[in-house]
Amino acid sequence: MKQEKKSLAQRFAKAAGVALALFMSAQSVTAAEPVKVGFVYVGPTGDAGWTYSHDKARKYVEEQLGDKVKTTYVESVAEGADAERVIRQLAKSGNDLIFTTSFGYMNPTLKVAKQFPKVKFEHASGYKRAKNVGTYFDRIYEGRYLTGVIAGKMTKSNVIGYVGSFPIPEVVRGIDAFTQGLRSVNPKAVVKVVWVSSWYDPAKEREAAETLILQGADIINQHTDSPGPIQAAQAKGVYAFGYHSDMSLYGKDAHLTAATHNWGPVYLDKVKSVIDGNWTSTDFWGGLATGATALAPLNSAIPEDVVKLVEERKQAIIEGKLHPFQGPVKDQTGAIKVPAGQVMSDEDMLSLNWYVEGVEGELPK
Incomplete structure (x- = not known):
C-alpha cells in the first residue's frame, strides 16, 4: 500500500511538473x-x-x-x-x-x-x-522660416507663390512662418496663395502652381502632398520648395530644398x-532641436553666402536665440500682434488664423 501511495504521488508530481512547464511555455510565447x-x-x-x-x-x-x-x-x-x-x-x-x-x-x-x-x-x-x-x-514652421530666407535672397520678381491645402492653423502657420523668413531678408517680397481644398490632388496642385507663375511668382512653395508644384516649376523654369520629403527627383533644377519631417x-x-x-x-x-524637423539637401544654385546665412539662423533657432514668430510681428493691416521682445506662444500658434504682413489676399473662412 505504501508503495502504491508513493507511485501515485510520483505520478501526481510529474503531471504537475508537466502542467507547470506547459504554463511557463505558454507564458513565454505570450511574452514574445x-x-x-x-x-x-x-x-x-x-x-x-x-x-x-x-x-x-x-x-x-x-x-x-x-x-x-x-x-x-x-x-x-x-x-x-x-x-x-x-x-x-x-x-x-x-x-x-x-x-x-x-x-x-x-x-x-x-x-x-x-x-x-x-x-x-x-x-x-x-x-x-x-x-x-x-x-x-x-515644428515644421521652423523649416518653413528657413525656406523663406532662401526665397527672399533668390527671388528676382519679389513674388512668391504658395499652394495651400486647407486654411487650418497648421497651414496658415506655415505660410506665415515662411513669410516671416522671406521678409526678414527682403521686405519688398510678397506671398500669393492659391487654395486647392485638398491634401493630395496632383493635377490641381500643378494647376495652382502654374496659375501663380502666371501671376509673376518666380518661386513656388506648397503645403500639399504631391510633387505637382515641383513639376510645374521645373517645366516653367522657376524655383520651388518641396514639402514633407526631398522632392528633388521631380525637378532637380527647380527644387531648392524642402522642409521635411523625420x-x-x-x-x-x-x-x-x-x-x-x-x-x-x-x-x-x-523641431530642429530634436531632429523631428529638417531641411532636405540644398540645391547647388543657392549662393554660398545664403547657405551660410541659413545655417546660422538654423543654429540660432536650435539654441533658442531666434524664433520665427518673435516680435514685432504684424498682421496684414500693419497692426502689431506680437510686440518687440516677445515670442508668440504655442497656444497662439496652434490657433493661428490670420496672415502676417506680406501675404496678399484674404484668408478663406
Whole structure:
C-alpha cells in the first residue's frame, strides 16, 4: 500500500511538473508576441509627401525593432466617417497602438478611443487628448522660416507663390512662418496663395502652381502632398520648395530644398514606450532641436553666402536665440500682434488664423 501511495504521488508530481512547464511555455510565447501597431494614412504611400514620410517612419520602426513589432496600415482614408470606420477596425483587429496621421482624424480617433480604452492612440497634428490618446507633431514652421530666407535672397520678381491645402492653423502657420523668413531678408517680397481644398490632388496642385507663375511668382512653395508644384516649376523654369520629403527627383533644377519631417525616431519612442509598459498620453511638438524637423539637401544654385546665412539662423533657432514668430510681428493691416521682445506662444500658434504682413489676399473662412 505504501508503495502504491508513493507511485501515485510520483505520478501526481510529474503531471504537475508537466502542467507547470506547459504554463511557463505558454507564458513565454505570450511574452514574445509582437506589439501590434496600426497606421491610418490620408493619402497613398507613394505620394512623395506627407503619407510617404509617415510610411517611411513605419518601416524604420520595423527595421529597428524586428520581431518585437508587427505593423499594418490603411492608405487613402478620407477624413470623416470613413476614417472612423477604419480606425475602429484596426482597434478590433487587436492593435495595441494606432497612429492616425491627419488633422481630420482627430474627432474620429477620440470617438473610437473611448470605445477601446485598452488601446493606445497617437494623433498627428491635433490638439485634443484623452487618457489613451496622445498627440504629436513637429515644428515644421521652423523649416518653413528657413525656406523663406532662401526665397527672399533668390527671388528676382519679389513674388512668391504658395499652394495651400486647407486654411487650418497648421497651414496658415506655415505660410506665415515662411513669410516671416522671406521678409526678414527682403521686405519688398510678397506671398500669393492659391487654395486647392485638398491634401493630395496632383493635377490641381500643378494647376495652382502654374496659375501663380502666371501671376509673376518666380518661386513656388506648397503645403500639399504631391510633387505637382515641383513639376510645374521645373517645366516653367522657376524655383520651388518641396514639402514633407526631398522632392528633388521631380525637378532637380527647380527644387531648392524642402522642409521635411523625420518621424522615425518619434514613432520608435512611442512604440518602445508601449513595449516597456510606460506609455502615457502626452503632446509631442519637436523641431530642429530634436531632429523631428529638417531641411532636405540644398540645391547647388543657392549662393554660398545664403547657405551660410541659413545655417546660422538654423543654429540660432536650435539654441533658442531666434524664433520665427518673435516680435514685432504684424498682421496684414500693419497692426502689431506680437510686440518687440516677445515670442508668440504655442497656444497662439496652434490657433493661428490670420496672415502676417506680406501675404496678399484674404484668408478663406
